[in-house]
Amino acid sequence: MTSSQLTEIFVEAGTVVSVEVMYDRVTDRSRGFAFVTMGSVDDAKEAIRMFDGSQVGGRIVRVNFPEVPKGGERLVMGPKIRNNNRDFVDSSHKIYAGNLGWRVSSQDLKDVFAEQPGLVSAKVIYERDSGRSRGFGFVTFETAQDVEAALKTMNGVEVQGRELRLNLAAVKAPSSPSVTEENEGSSVDTSELVSSAST
Template structure:
């Protein structure tokens, strides 16, 4: 679009319309993609993108409720937000929260996220119900999320100059 007004008009005309038997969602991108963009007025260049995106990324994680009972959700569409991921799981019992993981520097989705549940049984039930279900044209790839192993700090061997 050449102007903000044209973009708003396109959204008004096409958001919610049917194309190929599917309802389309037309809106402003949640996360800008490289280059120069207009975000509600001022233009930003690639160097300033991080200044704009970092608060958005942090805000997308802000309401996330962590739990030891969570699902790794992979093969996510690039435009799927944390709220969109939560909506996919909304009917599943015990749902606590969902978050999509974004790259720090560019603000782009990394294509995966996590969904947390109250119990291991709730997580397993959701995995069985939704693994392979198509979301935004892509089949979800779900697994029970493994806890991240905390690695010990690296140790440096001291060179004493003696040969063994």
């Protein structure tokens, strides 16, 4: 889907100021989302009403206000990276949790393992600049026995529509925090929208 094609679609909701489809710097392929700047907040709200959850170009799209202002990812995510991982407790008894849904937060991951004996902490790994989940995280426990029990019990359990893929994590020396929680619940008074196509 090109910028001009998106413009033709969104103009039905009001004035379209600009459309920017986001591309991967290496492959030059679309990353599956775009920023659409409407002429006013009312036009933006109308576009959300008209197109969120609708089919565009053969895919169901999500249309909403951006959680992080375009270009401001590092500024917003930097403090979140530091603040939201202060509570994570590392341990030599650790599980790698893969195949996580993009909206699974560190707290969600911890909640999933809440009934497991010896649970210490959990964190999802996020891209430093964009704040997007990298689709995996770590869960720490008090003992090796706790880890073994969790691996047996939780491997393959469905979390937000995806099956957990668990492995024993390789233990590394502690490093500076490099992850962040999702930027949830922010309200943005802007005419800019994010349009993303679900696969």
